[in-house]
């Protein structure tokens with residue numbers, strides 16, 4: 001894939017990641033892989049929880065079921081990579097980025113509006129993860145990991161599109177676009193306020 005094609009995986013975030021993050025991340029690849037594994041685990045469990053809470057929404061269940069399978073597959077791939085390198089998953093770590101994002105969730109109101117909040121938060125996590133995978137796939141000094149992260153980048157970009165598409169299926173496009181813009185601004189603020197950490201994916 002050409003670098004021009006790879007450009008499209010920036011996915012319109014308001015604040016691009018600091019490219020120096022790759023340099024510090026690759027020096028602590030054990031922590032990055034562990035954190036990545038937990039991100040995939042969380043993505044699968046968030047998908048399951050959406051299906052559990054909105055089981056009456058046929059289109060949502062049909063669209064998210066294969067995503068859960070993919071996220072679980074991703075988790076397995078990262079576990080395999082950890083094992084190969086002699087690393088262990090260990091105990092769950094606090095995900096400050098996701099915690100901050102979930103604080104933006106508007107609760108109350110119509111059920112579909114509540115669903116859209118959850119879908120937009122998921123889309124946001126996919127977009128930022130995709131952007132970070134893109135950076136790793138381009139700049140990490142390890143050919144195996146370059147390829148590894150390229151695959152994740154493509155896959156998470158697809159998830160991002162599905163979540164945004166679902167949001168527009170359940171609420172009017174204008175409403176979703178306006179709310180998405182607010183999320184983009186708030187997410188950029190979160191990224192700006194968080195220190196750049198070598199041991200975290202976000």
Ligand SMILES: [Fe+2]
Pocket residue numbers: 040043070071074156
């Ligand atoms: Fe994933």
Ligand SMILES: [Fe+2]
Pocket residue numbers: 043071126155156159
């Ligand atoms: Fe994903």
